[in-house]
Amino acid sequence: MPSFRFKDHKTQQLSQSVGEVLSRNYSESEFFEFAPYDPTAGERGGYSNYSYWGSTLRSFAQNKVAMFFLILMVGILAFTVVEPMLPYAPEANTIYKGATNLAPCKEYWFGTNSIGQDLWSQIWSGVRTSLLIGLAVACVEAVLGVIMGVLWGYVRKLDFLFTEIYNIFDNVPQTLVVIIISYILRPGVSTMIFAMCLTSWLQTARLVRNQVLIIRDRDYNLASRCLGTATWRIMVKNLLPYLVSILTLRMALAIPAAIGNEVFITYIGLGVPLEIPTLGNLIKAGQTVMMESTLSYQLFFPVIILSIITISFYIVGNSFADAADPKNHVK
Amino acid sequence: MAKYIFKRLLRSLLTLFIIVTIVFSLLRLMPIEGYFQNFEKMSAVQVELGLKELGLDKPLPAQLLDFYSDLLHGDLGVSNKYRRNVPVTKIIAEKVPVSMAIGLTSLGIALAVGLPMGILMARSTRTKHKIGDKLGTAFIVLIQAVPAAVYYLVIQFYGTKYLDLPMQISSGRPVTYILPILSLALGNIAYYAMWLRRYMVDESNKDYVKLARAKGVPASAISRKHVFRNAFVPLVQFIPTSVILTLMGSLYVESLYSIPGMGGLLVNVIQRQDNTVVQGLVLFYAAISILGLLVGDILMAIVDPRITFGKKEGGR
Amino acid sequence: METETILSVRDLDVKFTLRGQVLHAIRGISLDVHRGESLAIVGESGSGKSVFTKTFMGLLDSNGSVTAGEIRYNGQDLAGYTTDQQWRTIRGREIAMVMQDPMTSLNPLKTIGDQIEEAIVLHQGLKGAEAHAQVLKVLEEVGIDQPERRSKQYPHEFSGGMRQRVVIAIAVACRPKILICDEPTTALDVTIQAQILQLIKDLQKKYDLTTIYITHDLGVVANVADRIAVMYAGDIVEIGTCEEVFYDPKHPYTWALLSSLPQLGVKGEELYSIKGTPPNLFLEVKGDAFAPRNPHALKIDFVERPPYFEVSPTHKARTWLLDPRAPKVEPPEHIKHLREQGVNRHV
């Protein structure tokens, strides 16, 4: 029979109290004496080795695919940070005269583009920018989404108002907003982030709201109200922790979504200017030459890197959300 | 029920009103150059006259009033820059059927493929190695995680380069529709398969399934007669929305294969600053998406006897 | 008593694997079920009652399996069944089940009639109008008025008690030999609970069923059970006829179960209660699982698992207290003279 491994001090305590009795060597007659009865030992009996984050991490670690992608993701993240500091890492936009449209070779690992820029540096610079956009959007989305969503779901009076606002904003085309913003602000990374954040938090807010609606009237919330707990504390202590799972999921999905969105906005010609490489820009540039088989690497390298990134975020996010759901925890 | 629908429609009207007003006002933030073809060479008088013709010289509230009074007469106005002097309704009416035909075909295919796929995946979760489920999940992850713009390109690249399929549609040649329909269908296949699988797995842990098993109902009949229907209920709600999305067309796919549909129309007219068309389109989109939600709810009520309209769920 | 064994369980072990950890849910149970009897399995939550009976129908969750022992039914070893096909010869047809929660055990999207008909078509070989007529008959049998109208309604239009009747109707419609009622009344009000128990009793008589009740409440089974098996931590700790268990309980756990019934409580006095919590089945259980909570535990209880001590041919208990070497321990006062007391107390 597989034996249970004791994992921390609490369990050890338990094993000691049992072991104490066992370790003594009784004689045959002693066996039939009453054992010392300790009610507190009985209280301890139902103990399970549980801590929320511990279980979350443990179930995550058991998911091999997710761990693989986590490592990949961390690797990529680390590399994008480190890449510009590497020796001989050139400025991404440097033009090498005469080195136009070179296929991948020793000197230019991912080849060069039509004006002689090194795609390797361009792609990593693009990954940096795109990830920055993704992360920023995801953070804003999470923060705004949670605040709005919790208010929306918890404060009954706001429900009607927020629902209407949601319906309205959901129907104002994002393109219109992006275009108008590109008039008001200069096209650039921060503008892009701003434009995306403007609408993206709505979905998170709605998700949070639906979740809050489900848990709002659970007994433990009523209990808190009976105890006179302030509303903000209920939100922070009773609601937020229950949103961890869906929030991590949302955040992790928001990053690939934002990168995809960046590609889209670039596609319609409103993206970040070309002198700032982003994955969207690189894909757009690659698209113009994709039908030319000798040049299609200019599309495929950014596409592959982008896919690896979005897939890792997607899988890691999903698996983490699964792991964060106590339903999937071993008690 | 009729009363409920009526009330909801009435409320939607208010929402529509606000949406259109916001869009209307946002549009007026654009620089006036965009309203003219040849601003560079126009005199001040010409510009002024042009603005007057477009009704842009009046203060915003007056413009709004004009717009709504026209709207009440069923007049959405005519295009200024997209197709000059052509009524907005005509522009939209010409494009909707195109997008819809392709969209509905792909949706049909997506349902025909996605739903069985979801069922097979759900069943596979009960087998030892869950191979079917893993394969299906890999597909879903790929489609959902990789931006559509990217896999559309890949499909076009391989489809035209290696399968030698045409790069643009031409009516009367069905092969030309393969790639765009495939591109459009993939997303929905993944979507429906994923949700159906999830709901089926959730449902098959419910007590009534256990009871059915205890009754001796064969596994296949359980998943067909009991689980599928229950799992399908929440999906029913999405179908009208999916249908409606086909009305909006797909910017990418339509532009990649030069499909003369709705996709990209909005982007196009926003970029050309064709206010009337933008307004008309936003109104159209908002109206149908609100309608889609309503139809989704009604469908839900039809397939699920527990849901009744009008009454708030009383107690249990 | 001349009894024929319909189902015989020997040394049954059931284990679950949950993310790499093994939970030993059933720890070597042996039990004979007699034809026509009604057996009650009593025990607190998590003691393994449901898991135990699910093994008879192959309804264990996919992460669990029978790891040892056998289940003999009709000369077959059910423990060796693996395929859906094999189990379908048992499920419903031979052994049927009534589940705990009437609110969720019916398919919300199918009419009551359809759900009963499904069972009838499967097991009685009837079709169409005949099957429908049978549906109405069954509904009437379980005490539902206006069966014609009711059969066309959906579960949500039924109250909890009526749903439970429908669930029973479905089980009975399969014409099984054995009916397992897994906590059929815990979700119901007392008044309805009594009615449902009565209904099962009537049906049992009518169809000559063998019934196995599962409950955590000893009080509930006094009326319906012929024999009672008390379970604790995946093991049967005491088994005997109804009278034996109520009037002459031997296991301290049975004492505790009985004493904690408020019906037996004396106002103003403490109710007898069991301290502590049941053991963690992920851990290997040494000795008597109940020992840490047992005020009468002997030292040997922590070392060696007690065997069954036979009190009478029908009455066995797993406790070292029955060992001749053990000191004599009296059951708590108020359950000792339950017979006299009970009759008087309850008007």
Added chain:
Amino acid sequence: GGGDEGGSTGGESVYRELYSSEVETLNYLYTSFTNDYRMCANMVDCLVEYDPYGVMKPALAESWEHNEDYTEWTFKIRQGVKWVNAQGEEVADVTANDWVSAAKWVNDAANNSSNQYMYNGIVKNAQEYFNYTAYLLESENGTKTTDADGNPIEPVPEVSFDDVGVKAVDDYTLVYTMASPCTYFPSVLSYTTYMPVYGPFLEEQGEMFGVDNQSVLYNGAYIMSEFEPQNHRTLVKNPTYWDKDNVFIDKLEFRYNASATTLGPESFLRGEVDYAELDASLLSAWQSDPEKQNQLSASRPSVAFSYFFCFNFEPRFDESLDPDNWTLAVNNENFRQSIFHALDRVNALEVVEPNTPENLLNNTITPATFTEAAGLDYTQYPALKAISDGDSFDEATALDYKAKAVEELTAAGASFPIQMYMRYNPATTNWDKECQVIEQQLEGLLGTDYIDVVVEAGPSTNFLSMVRRTGDYGFMKCNWGADYADPQTWTDPFKSQDNSYNFMAQDPNLEIGQKPCTNKSPETQALMEEYYALIDAAKAITNDDEARYTAFAEAEAFLIEHAIVVPFSISSSGYVATRLNVFEAQYAPYGMALQCFKFQKLREEPMGLEEFNSLYDQWLKDRTAAIAAADAE
């Protein structure tokens, strides 16, 4: 559908092309979009047309003459030309009245034609009539005296259309009266607003004139038989065309494809289309592939547009880019000269034309071969000759000027490096890349301690009004397109009022935005004044082209020599794959000539680059001869 078959089927010659932008309207009297021109120019003929060398030829006008002082032009209209509808049914005869109807429509302010300005200052009283109709509109037929904002509306003296200088003397005699003497008037006539329109039909259609192929009438080489917006359009040969023997392609099929730039080349290779433009990035791949090599061709450099870099004298950009510092620099001629000479234009042009960037180079504002007088190309006139034949790029000179500029600017208190703020429109293909190349080249040559080129994108739509017109740039590539065959057309960007190219001429008291225009140093101011004096003098010469050209050349040379602008290039649509021979087509660097398919034949084989180059050289030679011959006539 377009099928895979080759260009000609069953003797019918069909030309196929992808397009990515739909026409806005077929109302040629209104539009000013090249997309629209491309259709209209083939549907309706003008009074004149051109031969492949740019020599004007009679078209709907059989002949014309002018009076002594070029104030009256009389045209004899060709007889027997028919108006037909989209089904090819004859509707009416083309008569002189049709040009009168067109003029009336165009100059009526209510119609708000985008090209009305083509009459302004050319045809007598056209602008006056326009102003009067505008007044009527604004005042609602004189009933109102203030506009919506409460500003008074200035009354405008009544002008009747009868006073406008366009008259049909009889059905086949058309007379235009000029506002002032105009030698180049015939070159204006191939613009859309001088196309005829059948009056009764125009009236009948009203607002709907030109919304689709059914709502226009045709008298040109082709009839648009099918028109499905964003899908396809088909032009078929007009069977009643007066010159049908010169129309060789029977059918023009245009299919919509939003990704035409990406898919066009591949479609061409697959034989699905007969023409595709190639992005410069594809060039090397095509050139090195033996299959594609001989399908690669170029487009003829076009002198219809000229590109030049403008220095902004009224910077209105962000404080973070230090506009005051820029103001100091830009007013320093040595600084401007250092940039002028440091800019390696050929290097920059390689982005769009990697093979023969020199072909695109333009050393003056007015492109070479644009116009000539007295047998001499305008750019070869004495003042411009040296400039035209040289190249401004010269590292040593640039560094000399840099040294001087550093000295002077340091004295003036400027801080280094000078931030040079360059903008581009992300929607324009390759502009971004070009900016990057220039940035690295300039910084490389002049040193980053001297200048810091800051490249930034502008909005992709309404770029001009958001960037150029607001002065939100320091140094930027601008362009201008010719309106008629006279050097004056190229002075428009540098006009003294409402100048939004480099703000060189703002009255110091005038306000743009919040800031008064006080940026120009006295030296700069003096330069500008001198320039305008030269221009005014040139404009005053109206009857002697040679003298006039000499004077304009002096003015233009002045602008360039003082490095107020940096001439850059003419336009090119780069590389193409085509089954057409562009050298057969009509040619003129203005008007509609370049859009016409008339005279062109569809070739069996695509044109290769070698053939193109030899044909181009031949064409350049033949052209000189042809023009000389025409002049001699």
Added chain:
Amino acid sequence: MSEQRKKLLEVQDLQVTFGTHLHPFHAVKGVSFDIYEGETFGLVGESGSGKTTIGRAIIRINPVSGGQVLYRGERISGRISRELDRKVTRQIQMIFQDPMASLNERAKVDYIVSEGLYGRHIGEAERQEKVAKALADVGLLPEFASRFPHEFSGGQRQRIGIARSLIMDPDFIIADEPISALDVSIRAQVLNLMSQLQKERGLTYLFIAHDLSVVRFICDRIAVIHKGRLVELAESEELFAHPLHPYTRALLSAIPLPDPIAEKKKKLLVYDPSIHHYDQETPLWQEISPGHFLLASEREAAEWQREPSR
């Protein structure tokens, strides 16, 4: 009972309505009763009869649509002053039916138990001390403070819930079916604890249950509720000895007896509401004998009193 006993809580003609104006659902229809200081007042009835709703109306989770609730003579239903609100929040506490659902799974026991103290500006040391004491009071080990609710059995969780109320030092506790979700074997733990606390602290309970046998064990007076209306109220022994209302009788007859012989002899009574003719005769909430209230029409009251009980 002596009339001198102080009324702690008075419920007067309480009505609670759910749903919209168009589809109102009257969950509680005109219920009146008093609870005296120090007693345990039982409220029994079938599922959905409105027990929880009454409890929640008292503690002000459910808004009251008619009638009023007085606590120590002060009205606490409807809008009340902040001060009174704070006082009532402190003095009235609730114990919930489902020990799992009523504890915040993501908070440690330490926080859960001391949650009510956070509004009171109490030092950290004092807080911990109070937590330890509250835990000890309900028989839990102090080390449990740092654990999560998952780690406990149902009985332990319910005791945590009780500790959470106790820390507020309340006078009045509404216990909404505190044991019905628990295993029989641990019900006793909770019941014992409740009586013990009452003895030590003089608490007053409103004890809600659907099982008469439990109520009988712990309550002084019992009210029986059916479909939102009280049908009978009496001292518990009186109610068991002389149940008048047929519904009460049905309830009593259904109590399972842990005694096979008695149980097999037991006769079930079924309550059939159609015996009433309330469209013809209006029922009254009347005091049949001192302290014994009954909802009945004149005729019914007479008739039922004549019948021998059971």
